[in-house]
Amino acid sequence: MAEFEKILFKYIDFPEQDRIDTYMKNGGYAAFRKAVTTMTPEEVTDVVIKSGLRGRGGAGFPAGRKWSFLPKGTGKPVYLTVNADESEPGTFKDRELMEKDPHMVIEGTLIAAYAIKCKIAFIYIRGEFTFAARQLTRAIEEARAKGFVGKNISGKGIDIDIVVHRGGGAYICGEETALLTSLEGGMGYPRVKPPFPAVAGLYGCPTIINNVETLANLPHIINRGAEWFASIGTPKSTGTKIFCLSGHINKPGNYELPMGVPLREVLYDYGGGIKDGHNLKAVIPGGSSVPVLTADKIDVHMDFESLAEAGSMLGSAGVIVIDETMCMVRAALNLAQFYQHESCGQCTPCRQGTYWMLVILNRIEHGEGRMEDLDTLLDICDNIEGNTICPLGDAAVPSVRSTIKQFRDEYEYHITNKACLPGTTAPRFE
Amino acid sequence: MADNITLTIDGKMVEVPPGTLIVEAAQRLGITIPTFCYDERLRSVGACRMCLVEVEKMPKLVASCATPVAPSMVVHTKNDRVIKAREGVLEFLLINHPLDCPTCDKGGECPLQDLTYAHGPAVSRYRENKIRFIEDINQKFDDKPLGPEIILNRNRCIMCYKCVRIVRDLAGEADLGVFKRGAFTNISNLNEVAYADEFSGNTVEYCPVGALLSRSYRYSIREWLLKKATSVCNLCPVGCNMNVEWSAGRVYRHMSRRNREVDDGWLCDRGRYGFDIFSAADRLFKPHIRRGSTLEPCGFDEALIVVSKHLRKIIDQNLGMQVAAVGSPTLSNEEAYAIRHFFDDVIKTPEIDFQTDMAHPVESGIIDLVGLDGAIRDLERDTVFVIVGADPAVEQPVATLLIKKAVSIRNARAIFIGSYDKRLGHFPITNIRIPYGAEGHALEHISNRLENKAASDDIRLNEEALNEIEELARKGERVHIIAGRNFFNHPDRAGFLAAMLRLRKLANARLSILPPQSNFIGVSHFGLFGDVDHSFNKILERIDSGEIKTLFVFGSNPVDEFPDRKFVLDTLKKLEFLVVVAPFMHPTASLAGAVFPQAMLPDYGGTFTNIEGRIQLFEPMSDRPHVAVRPAWGILGEIADLINLGRIWYHDREIRDEIARQLKGMAVLAHMPSDGFLFPFRSQEELETRPVNLKTLPARKNEHSYILQFAQSVHHQGWLTEKSNNLMRISGREAILIHPEDAARDGIVENQAVTVSNSDESITVTARITTHVNRGEALLVNSFTGQPANKLMSRDSSITYVSVKGI
Incomplete structure (x- = not known):
């Protein structure tokens, strides 16, 4: 176990790190002050591009390059939306950051807002994260009292306000366009792209959507430079x-x-x-x-x-760890249940495909499977993947497809013997 | 304009304007990409995924209904990858679709059926139970009524969202929405509020499966047994093109016959569901003649002989001046022309008119101004609508869709000036409330501001709204002043008109006075209205004084229409001989000596002229189940034959040929194009401003008197629509709207039955209490012939004062 310096979690368990005074004592808001006083927005974007920071929400798109897609001179306001709708099964990183070190998230948000010249940033937070939402709201008020949020920040004529918006707990609202629709007050339905949010996003205006963890990296990149950040990790996946x-x-x-x-x-x-x-x-x-x-x-x-x-x-x-006692059919069924339940129902392949997969898996699990079901399942996967409006359909496919491909013997055993492979039981994910 | 974009689809090059969708570009090449959720008139959602195509250099297949073309795009619509995806989507659509085509209304005209046949897998791999939305455990077909007319079967729904988009984007209502998620997603109405907006029938017509159904059509006949008659709607002056679908002499439904210039494929529910007036149970199919005190059914020839003998006598004695004829502005051009021609030339009487619902008919100088300025399609380009004394959403529903479009998409402003509040779906409008009869005063306020003159203090108006109109007019926006029904019965019509003309000039606006009746423009266009000396009220006076002894009534129903029921009843009783051509035995027909059954669409053919001056052809159904049912020209032609003048007309075409010969510039009538002919008819020199002399505003007589006003609803317009069971199911009952303060003073509560009375007569209606009307004014909506409102009116006064008392 090699020693290395933690960046995001350095002060994560520091007492009262969620208070602005502690946060500032530990070097907080220095990066935002540095960015605002010594750098132009373009320079901030440049540093982030050079750092190689990639989006931490899942797709891994380079954050700085995303910002550079914003069209110039549209006359419309630019919005920053923080995607804090962390709902992916097995993922709970943003929650800890927001609960224990909310100011780091706020500072990152402020830096990004400054870089893209956004006046109002929205934090769209998953409805169940009540504590995190309270922490963020309080952190914003503390930052406002110190003059980091609000009008005329640092006397430089910069206005940035941050609004926390609590979602209704829908996984689909973590998809960036569904998030925007939900933020606008509509039902969480993804939109057809193009136009991409950078061109026509929230209320039809240019919009950048970044993950919480991505933004939490920004203060450190500004403080310590792009080269330092790029030196961590691998050449293409930095930090x-x-x-x-x-x-x-x-x-x-x-x-x-x-x-x-x-x-x-x-x-x-x-x-x-x-x-x-x-x-x-x-x-x-x-x-x-x-x-x-x-x-x-x-x-x-x-x-x-x-x-x-x-x-x-x-x-x-x-990282979800599965040991030898787990029945893979049951594991796939569990996830299929999740995706069927979270499919928004807007477009056909995902709406019907996730349901069909669930029904078949349920049948196999209950000993009523047929051998041809496996090929049907694989074909359903092919018919969903790539044919939907948003990536939820694509996300529902891998768990089913990869378990069939790699643990086909377990499925076949289930179908022929109407029971789990000996030695495996069917516990749910814990 | 940006340059056109060239792209390749299936190896063929095509050049299209930027912003064109791939599916539209393919259409130009004759390549049809199958779609369910795409409709060029609605905002794309890309939801059904049926239209997936491959675009080179794009990693995923793209929805061609939601992807605009880009330069040098290379699109494949028929390769293996696309076909695999398309088959997959169809299979997905069908897994939870009940496939109950044999009992489904849509069977035979169902896009899902057709596309499955064309692109779908022959066998389904789906062996599981289908999701079933059970509405009522005892109900056999899982149908759920959304409102009085629209029925939903959610099992068949494939979630194309067309209905939701029609409700939300077109009608501007919020009655339908999406509920739940995933495979359980379903359409429903909100909060169990009955879904019955003005355009609900369109959701049924454009539903790509049998999920939305009309109660009036459900389970009645199979689509392939229906024959179609090309027709034009006769229930408002927009003249929407439609097909009347019939079988064995019965009309089953009206479907849109899309005419991009007029209706763009939409029909309002009045036009769509009013089809059952044609086959109403009490419709007249036989002539009647009076024997003693009763009217008895008789053969067509028998009735003809009675009338012909009478007319022969009149002609022989040269007593033509004792005969009068009134038609209706809902008659076809041919009928109206035939009436005037027959009575002018054969009977030799000048006493001919076509307006029976006005105590003071519109002078011919004003009649020429009636109509839409410009084409219907131009409405969507206007940026400011000043709608005064009109409710186009009720009077011309489908044309109002363009006002809604202008407001919702182009951010146009719609400003309603009137004595009660109007609405335009949920789209934002401004209501400027004025006292009854103050339309002219309100317009003068605006004009004075534009001329920087001091405003008079006769009425108080919403300053903010006035400022807005002033600012918009000064900015050179495209202002359109629209007046309607209330103009025709306005107490100060001349002042109102002069004020509109002045504002028109100052704001450089367009001015449209829209008639409520379907063929008003046609009758006025051919110069058929009677002049003031021979108008219907003058005819009545001459009947009263004994100068006129014989009256022919075609299509109208003066007893229910004329604003003085007692007077018209007493007068008509003085006639020696009354001949009524009517579709129903209405109160006027009951007084007659001879009644002929009137032909209704699609019994006969002819033309109507709509508000923009478009002359449109409608055709009869090829089946004539009721031999005695004739249009006006059919009856007059036979009479002419019997009184030895030779039969004049056998076919509506002959009358058109004659008009083409007789009237200048009408040669086109002899060769009517099937999609209609737009005839420019507004003479701009008529629109010179004239001095504005406004009458003083009517005042309340005492604190218990109300000024009575009338409003119609989309689903009910008087004695004719009352015969439609469909419309009566949708339409509300009659009600009188009064202000809460008046209600409190007079001790009236919501939904209470009240008597509305003048000094002698009264009617009983339900009271509704709302701030949408002024204090001291009462608004009677949905007047039914059972409680005739014209009982309360007097021809001596253009203002009706009533008292309202709880029962």
Whole structure:
């Protein structure tokens, strides 16, 4: 276990870190002050581009480049929307940041707002995160009292206000365009792209949507420079990443580690190994929307490129550990239930496909499966993937497809013997 | 304008303007991309995914109904990847679709059926139970009434959101919405409020499956058994194009026959569901003649002989001046022309008119001004609507869609000036409330501001709204002044008109006075209205004095229409001989000596002229189940034959040919194009300003008197629509709207039955209490012939004072 300096979690358990005074004592708001007083918005964007910071919400799109897509001279206001609708199963990193170090999120939001010349930023937070919402709201008021939020910040004529908007607890509202529709007061339906939000987003105006963890990195990049940030991690996946360990692991929780750390190290050195001395069966490395990795692949490095090479994705870095006692049919059914329930129902393939997959998996699980169901399931996956308005359809596919491809024997055993493979039971994810 | 964009679709090059969608560009090449949720008139949602196509260099398939073209795009609509996705989408659409086509109304005209046939898999792999929305455990077909007419079967729904978009974007209402998520997503109405807006029938017509149904059509006939007659709606002057669909002499429904220039494929519910007037139970199919005190049914020839003998006698004795004829502005051009021609030339009487609902008919100088300035399509380009004394949403519903479009998409302003509040769906409008009869005064306020003159203090108006109009008019916005029904019965019509003309000039505006009746423009266009000396009220006076002894009534119903019921009843009783051509045995027909059953659409063919001056052809159904039912020209032609003048007309075409020969500039009538002919008819020199002399405003007589006003609803317009069971199911009952302060003073509560009375007569209606009317004024909505409002009116006064008392 190599020693390294934590960035985002450095003060995460520091007493009263959620208060502005403590936060400032620990160096808080220095970056925002530096950006506002010594840098132009374009310079801030430049530093972020050079740092190689990639979006932490799942897609991994370079944050600075996203900002540079904003059209210039439209005469319309520019909006920043912070995506705090963290709902991906197995992912709980933004929650900890917002609850324990809300000012870091606020400072990052302010820096991004300054860089894109936005006057009102919205934090769209998942409805169930009541404590986090309270923390953010209070942090904004504290920052306002200190003059970091509001009109004429630092006497420079900069106006930035931050509004916390609580969602209704829908997974789909974490999709950026559904988030905007919901923020506007509509039902959380994704929009057809193009136009992309950077061109026509919130209320038809240019809008940038960034993840909480992405923004939390900004104060450190401004303070310590792009080169420093780029030196952490791998050349293409820079910086650190918060990995959310859950499932059959001895020490579940959030771990901030450099990008590119081997999965084996995450599981055994930091996570303390598999629970109850069982053997590892599979890992979902990036939240429930990515393909499963089998136990023999855990030497993969945890960065965007290496995982893609290994046939999975880094996603939101929600590492879900599955040991040998878990029935993979039940695991797939559990996730299929989630996606069927969270499908918004707007477009056909996702609305009907997620339902159809769930019905078939349910049948297999209850001993009424047919052998041809497996090919039908794979074909349904093909018919959903890529054909939907938003990525929710695409996200529903990997858990089903990868479990069938990699654990087909378990499915076939289920169908022929009307029971789980011996030795596996059907616990739910814990 | 930006340059056109060139792209390749299936190997063919096409050049289209920027902003064109891929599906539209493909259409130009004759490539049809299958769609369910796409409708060029509605905002794209890209939800059904049926129209997925491959665009080179794009990683995913794209929805061609929601993706605009880009330069050098290369699109494939028929390759394996696209076909696989398309089949997949169809399979998905069908897994929870009940496939109950044999009992579904849409069967035979169902896009889902057609596209499944064309693109779908032949066999479904879906072996599971389908999701079923059970509305009522005892109901067999899972149908759920959304309102009086519209019925929803959610099992069949494929979530194209067309109905939601029609309600929200077109009608501007919020009656339908999406509930729940995922596979359980379903359409429903909000808060169990009955869904019955003005355009609800369009959701049924454009539903791509049998999810939305009309109660009046459900389970009545299969689509392929229906024959279609090309027709034009006769229930308002917009003249929406439609097909009357019939079988064995019965009309089953009206469907839109899209004419982009007029209706763009929409019909209002009055036009769509009023079809059952045609086959109403008490419709007249046989002539009647009076024997003693009763009217008895008789053969067509028998009635003809009675009337012909009478006329022969009159002609022989040269007593033509004792005969008068009144028609109706809802008659076809051919009928109206035939009436004037027959009575002018054959009977030789000048006593001919076509307006029976006004005590003071509109002078011919003003009649020429009636009509829409410009084309209907131009409405969507106007930026300011000053709508005064009119409620176009009720009077010309489909034309109002363009005002709604201008307001909702182009941010146009709609400003209503009137004595009670109007609405335009949920779209933002301004209501400037004025006392009854003060339309002219309000317009003068605006004009004075534009001329920087001091405003008079006769009425107090919403300053903010006035400032807005002034500012918009000064900015050179496209102002359109629209007057309507209330103009025709306005107590100070001359002053109102002069004020409109003045404002028109100052604001450089367009001015449209829109008639409420369907063929008013046609009758005025051909110069058929009687002049003031021979108007219907003068005819009545001459009947009263004994100068006129014989009256022919075609299509109108003066007893229910004329604003003095007692007078018209007493007068008509003095006639020696009254001949009525009527579709129903209405109170006027009951007084007659001879009654002929009147032909209604689609019994006969002809033309109507709509508000923009478009002459449109309608055709009869090819089946004639009721031989005695004739249009006015059919009856007059036969009479002419019997009184030895030779039969004049056999066909509506002959009358058009004759008009084409007789009237200047009408040659086109001889060769009517099937999609109508726009005839420019407004003479601009008539629009010279004239001095504005406003009458003083009517005052309340005492604190218990109300000034009575009348309003109609979209679903009910008087004695004719009352015969439609469909419309009566949708329409509310009669009600009188009064202000809360008046109600409190007179001790009236909401929904209380009240008598509305003048000194001699009274009617009983339900009271509604609302601030949408002024104090001291009462608004009677949905007047039914059972409680005739014209009982309360007197031809001597253009203002009706009543008292309202609780029962």
